[in-house]
Amino acid sequence: MEKITRRELLKKGSVVGVGLTTSFSLGKKGFAQEVGKKTPLPKIVERSRESNLERMEKDLQRALQKPLQERHWVYVIDVKKCVGCAACIAACQTENRTPPGVVYRPVIHEELGKYPNVTRRHIPRLCNQCDNPPCTPVCPVDATYKRADGIVVMDYDRCIGCRYCVSACPYNSRLFDFGEFYAKGKGFFPMMPYENVPTYEYKVNWNRQRGKSPVGNVRKCHFCLHRIERGLLPQCLVTCLGGVNYFGDSNDIRSLVSELISKSNVMRLKEELGTDPQVYYLL
């Protein structure tokens, strides 16, 4: 069920009140092109017994047929299955071409017990895309906001880089792009060709250059929004070798994620803070 908090109501009201100007300023670069245009979705080969991946792809396509505000993306992580290989981190860094130190989904390795009776567990931590995000209201310039489909996005062109949202996130899910490169600036290395490749976050090609966005901006996980809007699952999910991750629309009761999060072995990080995180952990 969609719950409308008072803040949302006020926000919606003010949007209506301010009218055209706001709608123009909210029409962000990338998403603006997509209005009224249907992207061709990839074909899925039908098989007698479908895998989770195929089911999630179908869920995704079904969700994309609906208008934006009727989708609600959630992410489910089966902690038991995670082996801590960090392939998802590498995949995410490659997909979003994040600079050194900017890692959207670190995997926390926790060691339990006392030698010799020890065990480890691995907990991937990505942006929780909270339904009541503490990071968006603090932004002094409204450069970060929650989309109708539940994803908290950044407006790189507007962010002034004050890092208030970084402090305000209880999960440390927000990261700052300090403008460093993997090779350039380290000794006498020149800029490597792979560092010139633009990132395609929010469906816009961003060339990382000194003083230009996203350098000097706060960056965060967005569930690979540019991929899911094209009918592709998040990069970390498809890379995972253990099938740890699930992604889908929780407003669709037939989807795999709805099935998973309705079970009893579900928990979320720091629920007590009232952030209503949308990344679920299966125990």
Place this chain on the structure above:
Amino acid sequence: MENRRINIFLFLTGVGGIIGIAAIIYRLIEGMKVTWLTSNFPWGMWISYYIYFIGLSAGSFLFSTLIYVFGRKELEKAGRLALFSALFALVAGLLFIWMDLGHPWRFFYVFSHWNYTSVLAWEILFYVCYIVVLIVELWYLMRADLAHLRDTSRYGRRAFYGTLALGWKSPATQEAREDERKRTMRVAAILGAIGIPLAIGVHGGTGAVFAVVKARPHWYSAIFPIIFLTSALVSGAGLMTFLYAFLGDRKAADYPLIVRSLADWLILFLGIDIILVIAEFLITWYGDIPESTTIWGQMIFGPYWYVFWVGQIGLAMGVPILIYLFGRTSTTWLGIGGLSVVLGIVAVRLNLVIPAFTVPPVPYLDEAFHDFRFAFRYFPSTTEWITSLGLISVIAFFFLLFYGLLPMVRNSEEYAR
């Protein structure tokens, strides 16, 4: 004698300021990578100096209202000095937060894309209103003296004072001048009264910027903005004691009295501040919620122990109290006590910001990924030190320059003599 001392400081701060400006230009070109901040340690020395100077400003201003609103006439000579340092400290604070932005040239977005839910955005509005009140009040208090200086000086200075006086002419007769003076004091009282909630908003609000962050248990308490305010009053009184003890008119008959009275206020505010800090510590300690107690542990025994013991306990509390107890007769010592507080409050500000980031909010996140920019450790880089000290030098340079030029302590009657 006094002029020569100021000239030495003008030279020193001028040289420091030039180095600082060079470092700031370097930072603006290279971006935030010149800092040793990390994604998990997003705020560091510059933000600490930002709240430090905003606090110094609010403290000095609230101190000036003791004179203009609450009628503490014996301190009147320190009044303009207080307002003037409030203005300069605010500018310093704003420059520090500006320097801390990832995109400094987008600073005007806080006006053009103002977000009403953000405490920081409200703060920027508060700063703007506050700066207007400060300038108007200062002008009202100085206009007669500015006009006098304009009429008695020539060439460049005449033009300078003429511009600042905005064509104001003092009435010819003594009686009318006395009337005018009374009216000025009334305006100062009104502006001061408007300024009190503004100054509380300016610094209590700066505390609220941190206090509303539920993600950081170290900040998330109602006492946090109050501690901001009391330590602001402490730093304001400390600055006034220091400035007046060293820049005030030593030959004046009431000079020792004013310095001592300033020190009395300093110790009063310091006492309240200590009570609040002890209250917060004891309650956190008794409650023993790991997220809060580990941060206090980090602060007291952790990697930055010296900031707490040397700065907060030693310079900001111990030294002034000892001086007050044993060296109250010497105005120089009281001035040094004021300086000690002004320096020690830097440590207090560092301790308000820095420890909150030392403990990972999600357990073991610090070991999840190994990169310099993902660390939970922080020490200011060379550029951060040089830009900070340089920016302070620039502000001190202009402060001293204007101190020499403007009727800061003496008034027109004394100039005439």
